[in-house]
Amino acid sequence: MKLHELTIHEASDLLKKKEISSRELTKAVLDRIGSVEKKVEAYITIDAETAVKQAELADSEISRGNILPLTGIPVAVKDLICTNGLRTTCASKILKNFTPQYDAFVIKKLKKAGAVIVGKTNMDEFAMGSSTENSGMKTTRNPWDLTCIPGGSSGGSAAAVAADMCLGSLGSDTGGSIRQPASHCGVVGMKPTYGRVSRFGLVAFASSLDQIGPLAKDVLDCALLMNAIAGYDPADSTSVPEAVPDYTSFSSKGLSGMTIGIPKEYNETKGLDPEVSGAVKNAVRVIEGFGAKCVEVTLPHTKYAVAVYYVIAPSEASSNLARYDGVKYGFRDKEKNSLIDMYKSTRTKGFGPEVQRRIILGTYSLSSGYYDAYYKKASQVRTLIMKDFKNAFKSCDLILSPVAPTPAFKIGEKIDDPLAMYLSDIFTLSANLAGIPGISVPCGFSSTGLPIGLHLMGRHFEEKKILTAAYNFEQATDFHKQKAEI
């Protein structure tokens, strides 16, 4: 038995029976990181010393009979979630030496649950990207094919789970940044409902779209992580005081009575890879086999989601990223001539090209004379996208689609064409615009051995229904059990 290959629930069972210790488990994960990190490059910071201490603490709790589902479980955290005393860079040179003085809400929750944080994972700078190539730190590789991207922006979190360099991880999803890398790396990834998980301590990209969520080896682990991080937080004014159910108490007794909507527009998507649509069609048959009814639904404004997103997200980002001015924290350039010159040289040297591009795009969309044509127009079409979902959910419980139009592409393939990169988020963006939850579960492999993900979206706060369908689907397949050879 290789300890690093265990799922969270398997490891937790063994910890409970005292067949293994968290120290052994954590050491096994750290050894695994030591042997594959050079190839995968999933981590920006590895904190072995604290991890082992946390593991020993967990072991002493377990010996006293205090064990929660995440007690002693080694997990990884995307490097834009603040960890007290542990460097948090957002994969940006501008925050290269930033050490938070407090824990994000989700980190407090993880620590309270007894989880062991092994390190901080790579990402696109400030979560802006779909390939993790926009990282200012390093290029993460897809464990299934080291010449391919892992997806993004939570590419490090997805690759770390796929390569058994942690048992589960946290990412953030603004336009697909959990679901798309989960799909490309063959793991489970969930974007919760907007407001379900507190954003306190999550470095802001686009505040009306950002949401923290789990990446995991299977659906049960995903539900366990959801149990740990969901909940109301008065420190986040967009956090919703809605009761948190037990996400793991889903039924495995089939899906009869459940209706799954399949948007007719998705089959008309340009650039949809036939292997991806084939895998998704097979998934539909499996789900129907569990007694779910599949119906056609329509989301007529979905084709505008990319255009809406790339006005709204950069607009919010341009405002959020105004705080990086070289005064309160982060990098400051040596320029001393004047305050304005210092701001400019600090920001120009500190931000990478994609971040600068989006700041300019966002500033332009919000600027006097263009606001109505861009930001206001996009916000109105956003309303129509939300209405589409509301209408579609009148005739179905969940909506099913591919996660990404193609399997993982090659490193470097789209880096010089931002618009082509943006279009790879076509199936995931609208869930963020509408604030609804979504999951990616492994549903196949391409002929070249790259994972393909199935996307299930639900109504606001109906994560449990999504997890139930995903869990049943997983029982009939073994895609999630296959391991990348690194």
Next chain:
Amino acid sequence: MKITKDEVVYTADLARLDLDENSINRFADQIGDILEYVDTLNSVDTEGITPTSHAIFLSNAFREDEVKESMSADKALANAPEKEDGNFIVPKVINS
């Protein structure tokens, strides 16, 4: 061209970025392409549609005005690039 080089320079200045000639040319092309794509929104009739800025219905999140523990000045200054006597230090703002 959807956005001119001058507009890129002007917008960069608003955003406190200082672009070199290379970046100006590249951004004008790339942002131009993106804005052209965004123009597909013009074909949508949005007459009378209320803009959405927030996807979840929430009324104002009020709370009691209570004194609570907050971050100490030392901690708040811990990441400052330059500090002195409990203050952030910045280059001079007003020329004498």
